[in-house]
Amino acid sequence: MELSSAISTAGAVVTVGDPKAKTVENTVELEFPQIVRVKQLQGVLRSANPKTPFEDVEVKLLLMDGADVKAAQFTGSSGKFTFIDTKPGLYALDIHAKQPTARRGWEAEGRIAVQVSPDAQTSFDTLDLTIAMTSCGINWAQCSPPAPIRLTSREMRVTDTEGAVVGSADVVVVDSTGQQVAHGTTDYLGIVALPIELRGWHKMSVVREGFTPLEQVLDFAAPDRGAQPLIVILNVFGTCSKASLENHATQK
DSSP states (O other): OOGGGSOOOSOOOOOOSOTTOSOOOOOOOOOSSOEEEESSSEEEEEESOTTSOOSEEEEEEEETTOOSOOEEEEOGGGTEEEOTTOOSEEEEEEEEEEOTTSOTTOSOEEEEEEEEOTTOTTSBSSEEEEEEEETTEEEEEEOOOOOOEEEOOOEEEEEETTSOBOOSOEEEEEOTTSOEEEEEEOOTTSEEEOOTTOOEEEEEEEEOTTBOOEEEEEEEOSOOTTSOOEEEEEOBTTSOOEEESOTTOOOO
């Protein structure tokens, strides 16, 4: 196989230590490119920014050796795709999304390395990829659904992983039917107040450009004005965000 025919996907090149040193004392293990593992090649592709949704996505399934297109699909606005009877192995999903509201040249476009491993315990059942276009190319995150949180506070504070305030984050709460029941934006302190009348099970999403969106199921109990606020920690895009009731929650 010639190198010129190989598929190129998103990844990183890292240099550690002094390249002129005669000995190497530390060992760093890297995985290149970034690979998502799945049991079957189907799932959903979502825009990381609700203001620039996917109108349609063309998904091509490529072999990593640079061979011709194995299969191709158009997902429509749902972003759902399925490649049936895909044998275990390493593939690339070549993605081009139509986003009429995206800035010129910033529609999501690029390749994602996918390992189909039906028997691996670390593989996701299906793909649920949140996708964004960055100055370094396409980026994505596959996050397992977090455990539901029972909430008595109606205040929420949003920070980054270093504890710095994240202002202008959009917060949307929907009920079990998907109907929006609350919307807010964090202030200069990273704080937003949710409606005091909320009760029962709802899903909240927190979105800020440059960070991985968070979807969190909340069980709203009777409000307690003395309760600690919900802490949302947004991580840089590509790494999952989280929510916690702990004052000093840290991102793992």
